[in-house]
Amino acid sequence: MRTDVAIVGAGLFGSALAVALAREGMRVELYDKATPASGDTGRSFGMVRAHYSNEVTVRLAKRGIELLAGDRRSAYVRTGYMLPVAERDREACARNVELGRSLGVDSRLLDPDQVAAVEPALLTDGIAAAAHEPDGGLVDPGRMTLAWFAEAVALGAEPRLGEEVTDLDALDAGAVVVAAGGWTSRLLPDIPIALRRIDVARVRPLRVSTVVSDTVTNVVVRPAVGDMAWAVAYREPEGYADRDEAPEVPEDSYRDSVARALLKRYRHGGEAEWVDGWTGAYDSTPDWNPVVGFVRDGVYAIAGLSGHGLKLAPAIAECVAAELAGHEPPIDLRPLRFSRFAEGDLLHLAYGPSARA
Ligand SMILES: Cc1cc2nc3c(=O)[nH]c(=O)nc-3n(C[C@H](O)[C@H](O)[C@H](O)COP(=O)(O)OP(=O)(O)OC[C@H]3O[C@@H](n4cnc5c(N)ncnc54)[C@H](O)[C@@H]3O)c2cc1C
Incomplete structure (x- = not known):
C-alpha cells in the first residue's frame, strides 16, 4: 500500500483532514485537480455560529468554533451572530436557543428592542425575536485552508x-476520502446532492458590527474592513447538474435584490452601493446536513x-x-451517515429547507 489515506480535494475539508491525519502519524496523499481553496472554500462568506436544530451539528459547530478561535491562522473575529425571525418562527428559534444552551453554547433569545441594542444599524420591522450568540463571528476560510x-x-x-x-479504485491507499465539494457527484453519484446557486456581494458604505442572518427579509450581512459590508440576498436559486456550470459572478439583476433587501433591513441601507460580487454553489443534501x-x-x-460547512470543518476533521486511526x-x-436517507432518518430542520438550521 503506497499510502494510508488518499484525500480527494484540498479545500477546507481535505486540508483540515490532512493535518489531523498527519498529526496521527498516518501517511497521507492529498489530491487536488487545481489548487488548495480554489473551490467553494475561496468563495465562502466566512460566518461562524452554532445555532442549529439538531444535536450533532450543534456539537460540531461548538467544537469547530473553539478550534478556530484557538488557531490564529483562522483570523477569527468575535463579532457576535444574530438570527432574527418573524412571529411564525419564534418558537422554533427559542427551541434552537435552548438546544444550544443545553449543549454549552452561549446563546439567548432577544426581543426586538434588544436586537436593536446589539446592532443599532438594523431596522426591526417584522422581527419578533432573534437568537444571539456572542461567540459567533467571522473567519478567513481561504487563508486558514492554505495554512x-x-x-x-x-x-x-x-x-x-x-x-x-x-x-477511486485506482488509488493505492488503505482508505480514500472524497472531500471534493461541489464536484463530489462526479465520483459518488449515489449521494443525493443538489447544487444551488449562491451570490455574495460587497457593498459600501454600510457600517455594521454584527453578523446578522435575517430570516424575515432573507438577507445576511457581515462587517468587512472600513465602511464595507458583505451581503447575501437569498433568491429562488438556480440549480446545476455539475459544479462547472455555475458562473463566476452574479448577473446585474442581483444588484437590485441586494439593494432592496438592505433598504428594508438597515437604517442606511439605501446609501450602500455595489462594489463587486461573486457566485458559488451550495451542495445541499435533502436534510441540508x-x-x-x-x-x-x-x-x-x-x-x-449544504452551504454551512465552514465552522464544522476542524471538528469534523x-x-x-480519530475514526480512520x-x-x-x-x-x-x-x-451524519449516508444510509440515513435510505432509512428515512433525516436530521431535523427548524426553518424548513435552507442552510439556516
Ligand atoms: C458562497 C458560499 C458562502 C458560504 N458561506 C459560508 C459561511 O458563511 N459559513 C459556513 O459555515 N459555511 C459557508 N459556506 C460553506 C463552506 O464554505 C463550504 O462548505 C466549504 O468551504 C466547502 O469546502 P470543501 O472542502 O467541501 O469544498 P471545496 O472548497 O469546493 O473544495 C473541493 C476541492 O476538491 C477539488 N476537487 C474536486 N474534484 C476533484 C477530483 N476529482 N480530483 C481532485 N480534486 C478534486 C476541487 O478542485 C476543490 O479544491 C459557504 C459556501 C458558499 C458556496
Whole structure:
C-alpha cells in the first residue's frame, strides 16, 4: 500500500483532514485537480455560529468554533451572530436557543428592542425575536485552508496538485476520502446532492458590527474592513447538474435584490452601493446536513456540506481522523451517515429547507 489515506480535494475539508491525519502519524496523499481553496472554500462568506436544530451539528459547530478561535491562522473575529425571525418562527428559534444552551453554547433569545441594542444599524420591522450568540463571528476560510495545507505538507503529507482523480479504485491507499465539494457527484453519484446557486456581494458604505442572518427579509450581512459590508440576498436559486456550470459572478439583476433587501433591513441601507460580487454553489443534501462516513468499503465521504460547512470543518476533521486511526471520535458522527436517507432518518430542520438550521 503506497499510502494510508488518499484525500480527494484540498479545500477546507481535505486540508483540515490532512493535518489531523498527519498529526496521527498516518501517511497521507492529498489530491487536488487545481489548487488548495480554489473551490467553494475561496468563495465562502466566512460566518461562524452554532445555532442549529439538531444535536450533532450543534456539537460540531461548538467544537469547530473553539478550534478556530484557538488557531490564529483562522483570523477569527468575535463579532457576535444574530438570527432574527418573524412571529411564525419564534418558537422554533427559542427551541434552537435552548438546544444550544443545553449543549454549552452561549446563546439567548432577544426581543426586538434588544436586537436593536446589539446592532443599532438594523431596522426591526417584522422581527419578533432573534437568537444571539456572542461567540459567533467571522473567519478567513481561504487563508486558514492554505495554512492547514502547508502544515499538512510540513508534517509529511504528499501534495498531488493539478491531478484530477477520476477513478477511486485506482488509488493505492488503505482508505480514500472524497472531500471534493461541489464536484463530489462526479465520483459518488449515489449521494443525493443538489447544487444551488449562491451570490455574495460587497457593498459600501454600510457600517455594521454584527453578523446578522435575517430570516424575515432573507438577507445576511457581515462587517468587512472600513465602511464595507458583505451581503447575501437569498433568491429562488438556480440549480446545476455539475459544479462547472455555475458562473463566476452574479448577473446585474442581483444588484437590485441586494439593494432592496438592505433598504428594508438597515437604517442606511439605501446609501450602500455595489462594489463587486461573486457566485458559488451550495451542495445541499435533502436534510441540508452533511454526509460524513464510509459510503462503501474503503471509500469515505465528507460531502454535501449544504452551504454551512465552514465552522464544522476542524471538528469534523478531528473526528474523521480519530475514526480512520482506529480511535473513538470525540463526537459521534453516526447521525451524519449516508444510509440515513435510505432509512428515512433525516436530521431535523427548524426553518424548513435552507442552510439556516
Ligand atoms: C458562497 C458560499 C458562502 C458560504 N458561506 C459560508 C459561511 O458563511 N459559513 C459556513 O459555515 N459555511 C459557508 N459556506 C460553506 C463552506 O464554505 C463550504 O462548505 C466549504 O468551504 C466547502 O469546502 P470543501 O472542502 O467541501 O469544498 P471545496 O472548497 O469546493 O473544495 C473541493 C476541492 O476538491 C477539488 N476537487 C474536486 N474534484 C476533484 C477530483 N476529482 N480530483 C481532485 N480534486 C478534486 C476541487 O478542485 C476543490 O479544491 C459557504 C459556501 C458558499 C458556496
